Amino acid sequence: MTELAGRPVLVVGAGIMGSGIAQVATQAGHPVFLYDTRPGAAQGAVRTIGAALEALAAKGRIAPEAARAAVARLRAIDRLEDAADCALAVEAIVEDLAAKRALYREVEQAVGQGCLIASNTSSLSITALGQGLRNPGRFVGMHFFNPVPLMKLVEVVSGLETDPAVAAAIEALARAWGKVPVQARSTPGFIVNRIARPFYAEALMLLQERAAEPAQIDACLRGAGFRMGPCELMDLIGHDTNFAVTQSMHAASFGDRRYVPSAVQRELVEAGRLGRKTGRGLYEYRDGLPVRTDRPSFVPAGPLPECPVSVHGRGPVADRLADALRHAGRQVVRVRESGWVGVGVESAELRLTDGRPATCVAGETGQRDLAVFDLPIADGAGALAWSCADTASGSWRTDAPAWLALLGFEPIEIEDTAGLVVARTVAMLINEAADAVQQGVCTAEAADLAMKLGVNYPAGPFEWLDRWGAGEVVRVLRNLDALYRGERYRASPYLLRRAWTDGMA
Numbered sequence: 205m206t207e208l209a210g211r212p213v214l215v216v217g218a219g220i221m222g223s224g225i226a227q228v229a230t231q232a233g234h235p236v237f238l239y240d241t242r243p244g245a246a247q248g249a250v251r252t253i254g255a256a257l258e259a260l261a262a263k264g265r266i267a268p269e270a271a272r273a274a275v276a277r278l279r280a281i282d283r284l285e286d287a288a289d290c291a292l293a294v295e296a297i298v299e300d301l302a303a304k305r306a307l308y309r310e311v312e313q314a315v316g317q318g319c320l321i322a323s324n325t326s327s328l329s330i331t332a333l334g335q336g337l338r339n340p341g342r343f344v345g346m347h348f349f350n351p352v353p354l355m356k357l358v359e360v361v362s363g364l365e366t367d368p369a370v371a372a373a374i375e376a377l378a379r380a381w382g383k384v385p386v387q388a389r390s391t392p393g394f395i396v397n398r399i400a401r402p403f404y405a406e407a408l409m410l411l412q413e414r415a416a417e418p419a420q421i422d423a424c425l426r427g428a429g430f431r432m433g434p435c436e437l438m439d440l441i442g443h444d445t446n447f448a449v450t451q452s453m454h455a456a457s458f459g460d461r462r463y464v465p466s467a468v469q470r471e472l473v474e475a476g477r478l479g480r481k482t483g484r485g486l487y488e489y490r491d492g493l494p495v496r497t498d499r500p501s502f503v504p505a506g507p508l509p510e511c512p513v514s515v516h517g518r519g520p521v522a523d524r525l526a527d528a529l530r531h532a533g534r535q536v537v538r539v540r541e542s543g544w545v546g547v548g549v550e551s552a553e554l555r556l557t558d559g560r561p562a563t564c565v566a567g568e569t570g571q572r573d574l575a576v577f578d579l580p581i582a583d584g585a586g587a588l589a590w591s592c593a594d595t596a597s598g599s600w601r602t603d604a605p606a607w608l609a610l611l612g613f614e615p616i617e618i619e620d621t622a623g624l625v626v627a628r629t630v631a632m633l634i635n636e637a638a639d640a641v642q643q644g645v646c647t648a649e650a651a652d653l654a655m656k657l658g659v660n661y662p663a664g665p666f667e668w669l670d671r672w673g674a675g676e677v678v679r680v681l682r683n684l685d686a687l688y689r690g691e692r693y694r695a696s697p698y699l700l701r702r703a704w705t706d707g708m709a
């Protein structure tokens with residue numbers, strides 16, 4: 205296989221991504237040619253990269269001579285033939301199949317037989333893009349994340365014709381550039397854009413049902429350790445972009461109902477409420493900052509009854525509830541065999557969600573004073589959604605959130621919906637990751653790395669799975685499926701197998 209270290213690299217497309225890729229390549233010691241069809245674009249990018257390198261040197265992040273040497277290795281070219289001796293061509297032009305394919309034909313003519321050709325496409329099939337190349341074996345996806353110099357993740361994407369040795373060489377190169385590469389098979393969304401879909405889709409579903417406000421949804425997911433909630437993140441990405449990715453996933457999977465785009469988001473796009481960039485999306489922005497009315501902190505209406513409290517079920521959440529209650533000076537009785545996790549207070553129950561709404565559990569158990577709370581997946585105290593059964597008495601409605609506050613959470617009451625906010629979102633993220641692994645898109649380790657580095661998730665989907673347990677994840681999905689019907693919440697065969705195995709353990 206071609207040895208790529210130190211060899212010339214051609215970057216085609218001098219936009220946001222191409223400039224970043226050229227900067228990283230030159231900093232890693234490669235002579236870099238930058239080419240763009242827009243007159244002056246490549247020259248402009250060379251200047252911008254030079255300024256960025258100088259700024260890094262001024263801040264002491266790189267040595268001034270390293271910055272100067274990196275700038276000297278960069279060259280804007282007007283003809284692809286000027287890069288005839290390059291060992292790798294990375295394409296980062298407009299996201300258009302026909303335009304990219306036409307370019308590869310030109311690149312193949314300009315470069316040598318041994319030159320590898322990589323695309324930074326975020327959504328197009330590597331197999332389809334490679335069609336028409338004289339040698340599709342040398343073609344591979346090299347998917348960087350924005351901003352390229354800062355984001356560690358690179359998805360190395362193989363199409364059906366990609367030579368495994370080419371994918372291995374690109375992986376080694378990405379590592380030499382200081383990145384963390386993960387191997388993926390070319391399927392819609394690759395790893396990150398695919399597994400992340402439910403993060404947005406579940407929030408949009410809650411909005412469509414009018415179960416919660418954007419600020420409530422965001423607070424709950426921030427409480428679960430995400431840096432940003434899905435509503436503020438969609439506003440940042442732009443609803444047009446986010447909607448287009450979901451539509452393309454849906455189309456590319458032949459209309460799989462798992463990926464049905466949201467009517468709520470379509471309407472935002474139709475109204476031009478695209479998010480931060482238009483000053484309005486799910487939130488309003490003034491001078492680029494969200495206009496927020498702060499939620500008042502929860503204040504209990506009065507003292508809670510001084511009775512013993514039973515903690516039901518097993519596992520980390522039950523243990524955590526028992527510890528918190530003891531810490532608050534409460535007498536705790538453990539009831540490990542009850543089949544649900546939560547707290548019993550006299551004749552009332554506060555249950556960890558199993559995917560069913562509180563009213564559904566109340567109806568099925570005959571327990572009128574019932575509330576459910578969301579999955580506390582992060583260790584720390586934080587916002588936690590809860591809802592009350594329609595049958596609950598007025599006193600339980602005021603006491604349930606006070607018990608949650610005593611347990612160390614900031615209770616956020618939402619409408620009585622299935623799987624509340626975090627449980628349904630995390631279950632679906634795990635489910636999507638499980639399907640990706642089942643279908644040979646990537647390994648579980650790659651999925652965890654990709655989600656932590658590509659979109660800053662606080663944990664990988666398989667780390668959550670280990671903590672939560674496949675049986676519980678499947679239970680939540682099945683209850684969601686029973687309520688919503690229609691494929692969206694079908695459990696991955698991978699998860700079912702893990703749950704059956706765990707059940708036998």
Ligand code: NAD
Pocket residue numbers: 216217218219220221222239240241242245295296297298299300303307324325326327347348349350
């Ligand atoms: P951009 O619009 O900033 O830059 C694209 C550049 O390509 C422009 O300068 C344009 O003049 C040039 N160009 C267009 N057609 C060309 C051609 N035939 N030959 C040479 N140059 C041509 O776009 P971007 O955001 O840098 O995205 C580039 C690619 O990277 C796309 O495939 C996109 O999907 C992918 N990507 C983007 C992001 C992101 O966050 N922006 C992240 C990952 C991947």
